[in-house]
Structure formats: structure tokens, C-alpha cells
Amino acid sequence: MPETNHGSVMKECRDIRELLSALLDNAVTAVERQRVETHLAACPRCREALAGLERTVALLRNQGEVEPPPWLASRIMARIADEPAAHRSFWQRLFQPWPVKMPLQVMALLVLCVTGYMMSRENITNVNLPAPSGEQAPPRPAASAPVTESAPAVVVPKSGEEPRPAPAAPSVMPQRLPGPASAPVSPGQMSQSAADSVPAPPAAGRSKVDGVPQFRETLSAPAAAGKDVRAPAAERVQDMNAQPQSLMTQPPAKMKRSDAKEEASGSLSATAPVTLRLTPVDPAAAGPAIADLARQLGGNIQASSTRSITMQIPVARYPDLLRGLGRLGTLPDGQEVPLPGTRYQQVVVIW
Amino acid sequence: MSSNMHTQNETTDQTLVNASLRGDHDAFAVLVRRYQRHMLNTAWRLLGDYDEACDTVQDAFVAAWRNLSGFRREAQFSTWLTSITLNQARSRGEQLRRRQQREGKSLDEQIPTSDGEIHFEPASAAPSIQEQLEIEAVRQQVRDCISALPPDFREVLVLRDMEELSYDEVGATLNIQAGTVKSRLFRAREGVRECLKRTMGAL
Numbered sequence: 001m002p003e004t005n006h007g008s009v010m011k012e013c014r015d016i017r018e019l020l021s022a023l024l025d026n027a028v029t030a031v032e033r034q035r036v037e038t039h040l041a042a043c044p045r046c047r048e049a050l051a052g053l054e055r056t057v058a059l060l061r062n063q064g065e066v067e068p069p070p071w072l073a074s075r076i077m078a079r080i081a082d083e084p085a086a087h088r089s090f091w092q093r094l095f096q097p098w099p100v101k102m103p104l105q106v107m108a109l110l111v112l113c114v115t116g117y118m119m120s121r122e123n124i125t126n127v128n129l130p131a132p133s134g135e136q137a138p139p140r141p142a143a144s145a146p147v148t149e150s151a152p153a154v155v156v157p158k159s160g161e162e163p164r165p166a167p168a169a170p171s172v173m174p175q176r177l178p179g180p181a182s183a184p185v186s187p188g189q190m191s192q193s194a195a196d197s198v199p200a201p202p203a204a205g206r207s208k209v210d211g212v213p214q215f216r217e218t219l220s221a222p223a224a225a226g227k228d229v230r231a232p233a234a235e236r237v238q239d240m241n242a243q244p245q246s247l248m249t250q251p252p253a254k255m256k257r258s259d260a261k262e263e264a265s266g267s268l269s270a271t272a273p274v275t276l277r278l279t280p281v282d283p284a285a286a287g288p289a290i291a292d293l294a295r296q297l298g299g300n301i302q303a304s305s306t307r308s309i310t311m312q313i314p315v316a317r318y319p320d321l322l323r324g325l326g327r328l329g330t331l332p333d334g335q336e337v338p339l340p341g342t343r344y345q346q347v348v349v350i351w
Numbered sequence: 352m353s354s355n356m357h358t359q360n361e362t363t364d365q366t367l368v369n370a371s372l373r374g375d376h377d378a379f380a381v382l383v384r385r386y387q388r389h390m391l392n393t394a395w396r397l398l399g400d401y402d403e404a405c406d407t408v409q410d411a412f413v414a415a416w417r418n419l420s421g422f423r424r425e426a427q428f429s430t431w432l433t434s435i436t437l438n439q440a441r442s443r444g445e446q447l448r449r450r451q452q453r454e455g456k457s458l459d460e461q462i463p464t465s466d467g468e469i470h471f472e473p474a475s476a477a478p479s480i481q482e483q484l485e486i487e488a489v490r491q492q493v494r495d496c497i498s499a500l501p502p503d504f505r506e507v508l509v510l511r512d513m514e515e516l517s518y519d520e521v522g523a524t525l526n527i528q529a530g531t532v533k534s535r536l537f538r539a540r541e542g543v544r545e546c547l548k549r550t551m552g553a554l
Contacts, residue, residue, distance in 0.1 A: 020537075
């Protein structure tokens with residue numbers, strides 16, 4: 001719009017125009033209002049601008065309104081229903097609403113605790129059994145903690161305990177594993193490998209004679225199984241001279257006499273226990289009867305549980321052991337394999 | 352919407368927001384019904400298109416639900432919701448503009464007829480509603496002039512002169528100072544005034 005040729009007037013008009021807008025909203029101070037009114041009285045262009053501004057604002061305020069369509073709110077809520085409470089924090093989503101979720105969560109926690117407790121108990125038994133039942137899963141997480149709790153169960157076989165399902169025997173058949181015999185090792189290597197390989201023989205023999213691998217997995221699980229199974233042998237190797245009587249190994253004197261090869265094979269014989277699977281006539285009485293038999297034959301009970309006994313017997317009495325076991329129940333065929341020339345043999349009887 | 356309405360509903364809004372935060376859909380539905388009209392009008396004035404405004408309001412409420420935990424208690428819910436609607440409208444407006452540029456369409460598109468001649472879409476108006484049509488024509492002029500404003504000015508103008516928010520409320524919604532509201536409003540009003548003067552001849 002054309003202005004006068006006075007720059008100061010133009011500037012004054014521009015300042016006033018800005019105040020005109022605020023004047024419509026009563027957003028001016030008293031001083032500003034006075035200044036605007038003074039200017040408007042002398043400036044027809046600014047009066048015209050004010051009129052145009054008032055008309056503009058009136059038109060803006062007269063634009064009318066639109067109504068939301070009736071479906072709008074329900075469509076919004078439908079979309080929000082598809083949003084799974086995304087606006088809530090993780091913890092809110094986890095625990096709220098309290099009245100619904102808390103009881104559920106408490107119950108879930110209880111079930112978890114009870115299940116965990118029962119599993120750990122069951123696992124203890126399994127761990128201590130040299131021959132857990134075939135359907136046993138690999139060691140469970142809770143196994144290691146309560147091992148001590150179950151220690152008595154290893155020593156005292158509870159004959160009254162309910163018979164478990166058919167044991168998955170680690171039946172390394174009474175034939176010797178070819179490995180140790182055919183490959184003599186030096187005494188140094190021998191004791192090392194003897195200690196390390198205690199759990200190994202069943203694994204080595206598995207592919208040949210036994211179709212039940214689960215037992216080996218349990219046996220070779222180092223945390224729990226090794227405690228019971230490996231301990232006697234390892235102890236024997238380490239404390240051979242210190243405590244021969246308790247472990248029923250070769251007498252110290254004999255050990256000293258024997259040459260390296262004989263020592264090796266003797267020690268290794270103990271690391272490769274013969275496992276016998278007995279189907280007893282009376283499972284409840286089998287444990288004590290087998291223990292008696294072993295002692296009668298000059299053997300020594302190394303470990304026992306409700307379903308197995310680990311013993312060390314003179315090799316010469318092995319046929320007697322088989323006969324004695326035959327009286328207590330049924331043994332699979334093919335177990336009367338002659339043993340190599342060692343004096344003592346570790347035998348695990350499982351029923 | 353007047354500022355009185357805000358104050359009246361402030362407590363209730365907060366209660367409903369709290370319930371919504373606990374996952375109460377019904378509480379949020381009350382907020383939706385309470386503010387959908389205001390949000391729709393704001394979006395419609397900014398975009399100039401009813402259907403687009405409806406979509407914008409839907410998106411805005413869904414965004415509000417998603418971000419409800421980010422709502423600061425010291426702010427008014429309506430202010431917060433309006434600012435979300437403005438953001439949604441702004442991004443939708445940009446999409447619309449890009450689409451229109453791409454497709455080369457304009458509001459007064461000429462319609463090709465079967466005989467190959469170009470006609471303007473006929474106004475089949477009955478004389479009895481002539482007056483209403485004139486009013487609507489002016490309103491359309493005003494909407495076009497608002498659309499021609501830069502978004503910053505358009506938002507201040509819509510909130511102040513059409514939704515009738517106070518300077519403080521406009522500033523809170525747009526997160527700008529009251530002085531900025533004042534100067535943007537002046538420029539926006541001047542822009543519309545000049546635009547209307549150009550298109551309508553006189554004011």
C-alpha cells in the first residue's frame with residue numbers, strides 16, 4: 001500500500017500496526033493503548049488497517065465448526081485396543097492390574113518353587129545312583145546344591161524304597177575294554193589317566209554293549225556324579241599306600257613288587273569296572289544280600305545305594321560272585337568272561 | 352474452547368489420564384469424546400480437509416495413548432493433546448502438499464468432458480440457498496488464505512482466532528514465548544487480511 005514519503009511516519013505506522021493486532025486482544029498496556037489512539041486519530045490509513053484487521057478476525061471467528069463423525073471415537077478406541085498397553089512401562093505391564101496379575105504371579109512362583117524343590121530332590125537320588133532309570137534326563141540345574149543333603153542315601157541303601165523303573169544299566173559287559181590292555185602306559189601316565197578316566201569306561205563301552213546312553217551322561221557329569229563314582233577310584237590312585245584297607249585295593253606290598261606293566265594293568269582294571277545287571281527275585285532284599293555275598297567272597301563295598309552296589313572283589317572270586325548273584329536273581333548271559341590277570345576287580349551290580 | 356473449560360476439567364482430566372495409564376480404556380474413551388471435536392476442528396482448520404482432519408485426529412489420539420506416560424502433570428491435558436494434534440496435522444499437511452505437487456492437482460481442477468471441451472464444475476445452486484453459498488464462498492476464501500500462511504503463523508492464528516485460546520495457552524501449546532505469539536499473530540492476521548483483500552477485492 002502506498003505510504004507517505006515521510007520515513008518516520010512509515011515507521012510509526014508499522015509499529016502501530018503491530019500494536020493494532022494486540023489491541024484487538026486487549027493485550028496492550030495503557031501506555032501503548034494511548035499511543036495507538038493518538039496515532040489513529042491522525043492517520044486514516046491506520047484506521048483503515050484496523051478496520052480491515054477487525055473484519056479479518058471476525059471472518060476467522062465466523063468460520064463455523066465441524067462436527068466429528070459418529071464413528072470417530074469408536075474408531076479411535078478400536079485402534080487403541082490394538083495397542084497392547086504400549087504406553088505403560090515394562091513394570092506396569094508386568095504387574096498391573098494388580099488384582100488380576102498378583103495372584104497369578106504368586107501362584108506361578110509357588111508352582112515354580114515346589115517344582116524346583118521336587119526336581120532337585122529327585123535329581124539327588126539320580127545323581128547318587130550309579131544306574132539311574134533309563135528315562136532320566138540329563139542332570140538338572142538344581143542338582144549340585146543339595147548333594148550333601150543326600151549323602152546318607154549313598155551309604156545306607158533303603159531296601160524298603162519303592163522299586164524304580166527298570167534300571168538302565170551301564171552294562172559294560174564283563175569283557176575288558178581293549179584300550180588299556182593293548183596300549184600299556186607308563187606309570188606316570190597311568191595314574192593320571194586312571195584318575196581322569198574313571199567315568200570314561202562306560203562311555204567307551206556304550207556303543208558296543210549298551211543302548212542306553214543316558215546313564216553315561218549322568219555318570220560323566222562332573223559336578224554331581226563324579227562325586228560318588230569317581231571319588232573311590234581317584235582316592236585309590238592318590239592314597240593307594242595310605243589307606244589300602246579302606247579301599248580294598250592291592251596291598252601295598254604287592255604294589256611295590258609288581259612291575260610297571262602289571263601296576264598299570266592292575267590300576268586300569270579298577271578304572272574299568274565290570275557292570276552286572278541283576279534282575280533280582282526280591283528287589284527289596286537284593287541290596288543286603290549282595291553286600292553279604294561280596295563280603296563273603298573277600299570283597300569290599302565301596303559304594304551302595306538303593307539300586308546298586310559298587311564293590312571291589314578278588315578276581316579269583318568273580319565266578320563265585322556270578323554264581324551267588326545267580327541265586328539272588330537272573331543275570332544276562334555272557335557275563336562270565338574271564339578277567340585279565342589282576343587281583344582285584346571293581347564290580348558294579350545294578351538291579 | 353475457552354480457558355474456563357480447561358480449568359473445569361483439569362481435575363477430571365488428570366484422573367482420567369491416571370486411569371488410562373493403568374490401562375483403563377474406558378477412561379481414555381471419555382477423554383476422546385471430550386476432546387475429539389476440538390481436535391477435529393483444529394486439524395480441519397489447519398488442513399482445510401475434513402477427511403484428512405479425521406485421520407489426523409485418530410493418529411493424534413493413538414499417539415497420545417502411546418505417549419501418555421510422557422505427559423507432564425504440570426501441563427494441561429488439552430494443551431498437550433492439542434500440541435500432538437498440531438504435530439500430526441503438520442506432518443500430514445506436508446504429505447498432502449507433496450502428493451498434490453506430484454500429481455499436479457489443484458483445488459479448482461478443470462474437468463474434461465466427453466466433447467473435449469473444458470468446463471468448470473458447474474455450481475448447481477438453487478436461489479433459495481444463494482445466501483448460504485455466499486457465506487460458504489467467503490469461508491472457503493478465508494480457508495484458502497489460512498492455507499497460504501507458513502505453518503508457524505497458521506498454527507498461532509488457528510489457535511488464537513479460531514480455537515480462541517489465550518496467548519498463554521497458545522504459547523504453552525506451541526512451546527513459544529507470549530511475545531512470539533503476539534508477533535506471529537500480527538503477521539498471520541496481516542497475511543490473511545492482505546490475502547482476502549486481494550481475492551475478494553475489498554474488506
